[in-house]
Amino acid sequence: MKVLVVDDFSTMRRIVKNLLRDLGFTNIQEADDGSTALPMLQGGDFDFVVTDWNMPGMQGIDLLKAIRADASLSHIPVLLITAEAKKEQIVMAAQAGVNGYIVKPFTAATLKTKIEKIFERLA
Amino acid sequence: MTIAMTGRISLEQAKSVVEFLELGQQDEANAIIAEIQNPINSELFAEIGKLTRQLHDSLTNFQLDSRLSDLATSDIPDAKERLNFVITRTEEAANKTMDAVEAIFPVVNTMAEQVAAVNPSWTKLMNNELDLTEFKSLCLNIDTLLKNTGKETQHIHSLMTDVLMAQDFQDLTGQVIRKVIDLVIEVEESLITMLTAFGISAEPVQEKVLPKVGKNLVEGPIINKENRDDVVADQDDVDDLLSSLGF
Known part of the structure; x- marks a missing residue:
């Protein structure tokens, strides 16, 4: 399974990559914001996107909307991992079709549970 | 220096003029004459002087900053x-x-x-x-x-x-x-x-001022969650909110 991790902080990408590797995801690529991520998604056969919300350039929520609006990408599950904690934003993400929402700071166990839930629902 | 408001010479002023002249103090004598001739100006000058001093003081204080x-x-x-x-x-x-x-x-x-x-x-x-x-x-x-x-x-x-x-x-x-x-x-x-x-007034504004948010309401990490009711406190809150939306 091919995963794209999107975050503007390289340290956070590294943490998420390590946790994903522990969960058995070995094919992981990285992007530092939505505008870098979108062409990568359009060019490659990604199966899962884990993205931050607040990034310079294209934000995670706009990346999510762009994915849902693109017929060739709209099926890809998207997990938001973000420090954004306003109820309004969580509702906004849900309406935009997010598959999971994790608030930072988060634990490895939370990531595991959310990812399992996402793929359970898709199965 | 006395200020005559009338514009007319008083006996007292005349005596002072004579006194100054007798003592050879020409400048002082002239000053009294000038004062008699221009009573309003001298008051105005005093007032301008006062303002100038105040302005000077304010500027000095400002430079202190x-x-x-x-x-x-x-x-x-x-x-x-x-x-x-x-x-x-x-x-x-x-x-x-x-x-x-x-x-x-x-x-x-x-x-x-x-x-x-x-x-x-x-x-x-x-x-x-x-x-x-x-x-x-x-x-x-x-x-x-x-x-x-x-x-x-x-x-x-x-x-x-x-x-x-x-x-x-x-x-x-x-x-x-x-x-x-x-x-x-x-x-x-x-x-x-x-x-x-x-x-x-430097008094703190009474009504709650929420931090400025960017596009998509982006605000970054919330540091005073206990005092806010528009944010979630933790992952459990997120899960509850999402499940209430049918997730």
């Missing part, structure tokens, strides 16, 4: 550098820690594999079910396991010391951030002094 310009031209740029230092140091620390942890993962995995390789034969041995060939092979496996574990625990120990040492950023960044906090307090006080000087 040259600290303000120091703040703007030197201290605040310096604070930006300090905060950038914090970003750099914390990033370095995070990477150093992850370097060590990523180096430990495969070591631990190898040890786990070697233990797993030994385990079935070991169980057989404990149950007296192991034949001689299997026993020889078990001995070799145990030999590898022991040698490897001995070597790798030292390696792990040194990597864990790296993790420990990477935490020294906390002390340094803590000191730097404390200095920036002092600066923020000083700027706040200067701004309040200025507001007061201009007669604007």
Whole structure:
């Protein structure tokens, strides 16, 4: 399974990559914001996107909307991992079709549970 | 100096003029004449004088606040550098820690594999079910396991010391951030002094002012969750909210 991790902080990408590797995801690529991520998604056969919300350039929520609006990408599950904690934003993400929402700071166990839930629902 | 408001000479003033002239004090005598001729001007001059002094004092006081310009031209740029230092140091620390942890993962995995390789034969041995060939092979496996574990625990120990040492950023960044906090307090006080000087109330605004948000309501980490009712407190809150939306 091919995963794209999107975050503007390289340290956070590294943490998420390590946790994903522990969960058995070995094919992981990285992007530092939505505008870098979108062409990568359009060019490659990604199966899962884990993205931050607040990034310079294209934000995670706009990346999510762009994915849902693109017929060739709209099926890809998207997990938001973000420090954004306003109820309004969580509702906004849900309406935009997010598959999971994790608030930072988060634990490895939370990531595991959310990812399992996402793929359970898709199965 | 007395100020005559009438524009007419009084007996007292005439006497003073004569007195000054007799004493040869021409300037003083002239001053009285000038005063009689221009009573309003002299009052005006006094008033202008007073205003000039006040203006002068205000300007001097304002220059006392040259600290303000120091703040703007030197201290605040310096604070930006300090905060950038914090970003750099914390990033370095995070990477150093992850370097060590990523180096430990495969070591631990190898040890786990070697233990797993030994385990079935070991169980057989404990149950007296192991034949001689299997026993020889078990001995070799145990030999590898022991040698490897001995070597790798030292390696792990040194990597864990790296993790420990990477935490020294906390002390340094803590000191730097404390200095920036002092600066923020000083700027706040200067701004309040200025507001007061201009007669604007420096009382805190009563109604709650929410931080400015960017596009998509982006605000970053919430640092006062307890005082806000528009944010979630933790992951459980997020899950509850999402399930209430049918997730």
